[in-house]
Amino acid sequence: MEQYLLTNYTHCTQQLTYLESPEFLFNGVHIFSILTFPLSVYGVYLILRVTPKRLEGTKYILLHSQFCIFLLDFLMNVLVTPYLFLPLASVYFMGVLKNTFIPFKIVTFIGQFSVHAFGISLVSIFQSRHSVIVTIKYRITKKSTFIIYYALLYICGFLVILSYHLGDVDIELRKLEFLSKYPCPHILFFNSNTHLITDQLYLTGFGMLSLVIIIVISGFYFFLTSTYCLVFKSAAVSERTKQLQLSFLISASIQVVIPVLALLIPLFYLCYSVIQSVYSQIANNFLLLAISFHGLSSNLALIVTHKPYREYTFRRCEKRKSSKVVSIVI
16 A cells, blocks of 8 residues: 555545545534534433423433434544545544544444444334324333343344454455555545455445344334324224324424435435445545434424424523513613
């Protein structure tokens, strides 16, 4: 690599734009972090203090979701801040952990597992509604069943992600293969701290796709059966209770869809880049910005979609606005 840097790379005269630079990505994700952190704290406050008693059972589910959102956002935007070189699974960490003693594989494993945990937290939102609808025959009501179900989801993700972190990869060889196609990447590509996540991208992609399918099927099962029983089936509860359950299910669906869309778009590009072997550093930077945006979108969705949180927030804003008017008059 040193030889290539001293010879071939000296012929690279094309100047990289600001959008391709690590500074653009670094500044972008930190702006998202500054906006997301107070919203995350406010979201936790709303869940703890504003959640109605009739929805008391969903409080811990929403807190679990908030924790997973915060963990993924904190890892992505603060601790790691990855500068990625797709279609090679090569990455340079710009975050707090870049100069620590923590091994690269452990950091990447925690980051990927936090994405899986975030997916499980979204499923749990639908499952919590599913379990309280009495007209559903097959639902999780026992604590032991609940623990076994979620333990299996976490263990499955743990084993799949761990499987492609066990072997060693020939970083030098893979980097040279990448340079034979794309001879002028950013200078950070040659940094000794630019590591390779895996050299089996297709196998890794298949494993991650399997986890996504499991999460999606689980979420759709809970959502569709809940919707069917609330809309088309005569319930053994009052019409008001059924409407409240349906209203919360709709709010939860919107809350889930918004951050999922924020993650699906970069996921589609990631697959396209690997399959078609396309290298665009601008696209890679925007891919990571889109992923880091999920924290902001998730917290906004929590506040806006759930009626108690939305009304409380609007009341506080109106109260503050009216207090400013009174102060001006005085």
